[in-house]
Amino acid sequence: MTQIRPDLDSLPAYVPGKTIPGAIKLASNEVALPPTPRMLAAIAEAATSGNRYPDLAVAGLTARLAEARGVAPERIAVGCGSVSLCQQLVQATCREPEDEVVFAWRSFEAYPIVTQIGGATIRTVPIDAEFRHDVDAMVAAVGPRTRLVFVCSPNNPTGTVVTRAELERLLAAVPRNVLVALDEAYHEYVTDPDAVDGMDLIDVHPNLVVLRTFSKAYRLAALRVGYAIGSPEVATALRKVCSPFSVSSMAQAAAVAALDDEEVLLASCADVIEERVRVRDALLAAGFTVPQTQSNFVWLALGERTAPFAAHCLDHKVVVRPFHPDGVRVTVSTPEENDAFLAAARAFQE
Incomplete structure (x- = not known):
């Protein structure tokens, strides 16, 4: 009989947002706008070399990122989306089943998946009553077998942020041999001046690595490209455990073009930010519990009403993302959607 790891039977599945013909999809935090003309042209040109392997070293994109972010190229590792980089971090830091990965919960649903795939031990810390990371509890959870700490800010799916002061407190308390990964997939939507920006801290804390992605504000969710910035040692380790040729030529070319069009792309985030305020205010007025969000989605803390609410929205041709029995995450889209x-949502309350 084939020897498959028995623990895979208990592996939590990553559940993508449903796509249902005729329904509005607000389940995957996708951006409503397509890539820019410059990006589309770059994708089309790269596709003409689809018979050739992509650049294994991702040299062009790495150099362009280094220029855009003001860091040395050797501090950057590019991956097949930030999810893949999360898995690579587990592989690079955890060697034995007793090695621990600490993260808040509820947070990004990929964290427990990549931890278990990496053969490490999951150690979760409950978010607080305001749906935020409990930094002091996370510090207390770090022990002698902790190898990696994930911090998601803005937190997916609650939309709340970790402040700079909070992350500095965590970094000051965590041993230098424990890697702290700040997952900033939604960084471009943050307007809170107190929210942490990982790029401000990486020079001071060599055990900090910042994760970002082109999937959200840069409109490239389908092409799967993200990047990590940290110490040269961490970046080198991430490249060593990366699956070869995992970042396609189209993704590399599109990401370079996105950086060239960065001003246009980031300007469009302002519309989402304006809409998220309007959507949250309307939900609060309707009687829902919705924490302050710094992302391109809102979180409805519904508890046991989570599944009925999602089903109700589907009856109204709107697809949301339920995390039963905690709540529902809903992407902020166009005003009409x-x-x-x-x-x-209002009809559900009637």
């Missing part, structure tokens, strides 16, 4: 969701 947001209005359709708000109408469904």
